[in-house]
Amino acid sequence: MFTLRQLEIFREVVRARTTVGAAKALNVSQPLVSNMIRQMETKIGFPLFERFGNRLVPTPDADEIYQDSDSIFSIYQAFTHRIEARQRSESGHLRVVGTPPMANALIPRALKEFVSKRPAVRVHLDTRRITGVLESVQTRTADIGLGLNPPEREGLAYEVLAMAQMVCVFPPGHPLENKLALTSQDLAGVPLILYEQNSSLDLAISRDILTAELRAQAIAEVRYSSVACLMAEVGMGVAFVDSLTASVGDRYRLSARPLFPSQPVPICLITRKGEPAKRIQANFLAELRRSPTLTALQEFGGEMPDRDR
Numbered sequence: 001m002f003t004l005r006q007l008e009i010f011r012e013v014v015r016a017r018t019t020v021g022a023a024k025a026l027n028v029s030q031p032l033v034s035n036m037i038r039q040m041e042t043k044i045g046f047p048l049f050e051r052f053g054n055r056l057v058p059t060p061d062a063d064e065i066y067q068d069s070d071s072i073f074s075i076y077q078a079f080t081h082r083i084e085a086r087q088r089s090e091s092g093h094l095r096v097v098g099t100p101p102m103a104n105a106l107i108p109r110a111l112k113e114f115v116s117k118r119p120a121v122r123v124h125l126d127t128r129r130i131t132g133v134l135e136s137v138q139t140r141t142a143d144i145g146l147g148l149n150p151p152e153r154e155g156l157a158y159e160v161l162a163m164a165q166m167v168c169v170f171p172p173g174h175p176l177e178n179k180l181a182l183t184s185q186d187l188a189g190v191p192l193i194l195y196e197q198n199s200s201l202d203l204a205i206s207r208d209i210l211t212a213e214l215r216a217q218a219i220a221e222v223r224y225s226s227v228a229c230l231m232a233e234v235g236m237g238v239a240f241v242d243s244l245t246a247s248v249g250d251r252y253r254l255s256a257r258p259l260f261p262s263q264p265v266p267i268c269l270i271t272r273k274g275e276p277a278k279r280i281q282a283n284f285l286a287e288l289r290r291s292p293t294l295t296a297l298q299e300f301g302g303e304m305p306d307r308d309r
Contacts, residue, residue, distance in 0.1 A: 002040060004076065007069050009036045010048065014058050014066050092280040095124045097142035099200075100224045103127040105248035106267070107146060110288040121280065129223070130200045137270050143281050145270035148242055149200040157273040162294040164243040166205050166263040169232050169254040176238065181260035184209050187217075191237035193228050194218045201225060204265040205240055229254060247296055267294070 002010075012022040013033065023030040041048050048065070049056040058066065094114075098107050107125060115121055128136060134153050136142040150158065168182050179186055192214060195202040202210075219237050222228050228239035229252045242265055246256040269285065271277065277285065288294075 001043065004072075006036055006040055007072065009033055010040060010062075011066060011069060011073070013037060013049070013056060014062065017055050017057070019056070092120075092278075093122050093124070094144075094280055094284055095126075095142045096144050096146070096284075097126040097128055097133050097136040098146040099130050099133055099148060100127055100226055101148055101242055101245045102146040102267075104226055104251075105244045106288075106291060106293050109293055110284070110291045114284050114287045118283075133270060137272060140272075143271075143278070144285070147200070147268055147270060148244070149204045149265045150268050150270060151200070155273055157271050159269040159271075160266045161269050161289060162267045162297050164265050164267055164297050165258060166201070166240050166265055167243050167246050167256045167258050168238050169229060169241050169246050169252070169256045170238045171233065171235055172253065172255050174238075174255065176257060177255050179257055181258050183260050184211055184214060187214055187238065190217065191219045192217045193220050193222060193231050193237045193239035195228070195240070196221050196223055199223065201240070201242065201265070204242070205259075205263050206261075208261070209259055209263060210240075243297055244293070248293060267297075 009022060009026065009028075009032075012025050013019060016022045016025060019030050019033040019037070023033045026033070037048060046061060047059055048062040049058055051057075096107060096111070103125065111123055111125070115123060124142075126136065126142065130147045130150050133142075133145040133147045134150065134156060137145040138153065138155055146161075148164065152158075168176065168187070170176055176182060176186065176190070194210070194215065220231060222231065225239075225241040225245040228241050229245060231237065232239040233252055233254055241256075243256070243258070244267065246252075246254070269288075
């Protein structure tokens with residue numbers, strides 16, 4: 001029967017008791033307010049106001065319409081506030097899924113900065129193997145996926161956020177600590193902790209480094225870099241891990257050395273191809289790209305100089 005705009009003007013006239021006051025409050029012209037009230041009265045077939053000089057007094061019918069419209073405007077105002085909050089990315093839901101290295105070393109810090117500025121945002125963080133990350137993004141269980149060296153999959157888009165590399169980790173005081181970088185020859189005869197064959201981190205190490213002879217030295221195979229670090233920490237062997245895991249904070253009591261030639265491993269953002277990011281996702285990604293954790297990886301980047309080892 002009435003538009004939301006008509007009700008808004010009507011309610012302001014009830015409060016102001018003049019069309020001039022209502023027009024000023026709504027920042028519109030006085031004739032527009034008068035015309036809108038006349039249109040409403042024509043449509044319903046009875047007057048909404050009694051005129052006493054310059055004052056407009058609501059009729060009993062108008063008072064009831066005003067009260068009945070309260071709930072409409074409460075909902076409308078709440079909806080408007082939510083829209084405004086979304087414009088500022090201050091509310092909404094963000095669903096992120098990452099492989100364990102991402103969840104252990106990168107995502108929490110970025111989320112902390114993001115949520116500290118947007119306390120009304122609700123975050124769901126899941127941790128899965130890389131195949132599960134791809135599936136979650138593809139099936140819309142997650143908005144954003146993060147992983148190391150992910151395989152291509154149709155329908156998904158990939159962006160390299162930074163380039164980590166594979167390094168070797170071992171307890172402080174290990175003989176390999178005297179090296180600036182490690183070759184496959186340096187690792188000959190050393191007990192090794194490797195990854196399941198053909199996993200993303202296993203494939204990140206070239207066969208020039210991880211030769212058949214070195215594979216034969218494996219004393220254990222693991223799925224996750226965090227487990228590899230724990231096993232190396234207790235002295236079971238030397239582990240290959242990504243530099244993201246090796247470099248974050250002081251989580252592990254380990255020394256790390258890059259491989260030579262360097263073995264780069266991309267840190268990838270995974271989204272659905274052809275779908276623009278929601279505002280809240282775009283703002284989180286901006287925070288993620290500024291992450292000091294990614295910046296810190298630069299110390300592992302690039303080729304090691306050729307020298308006596």
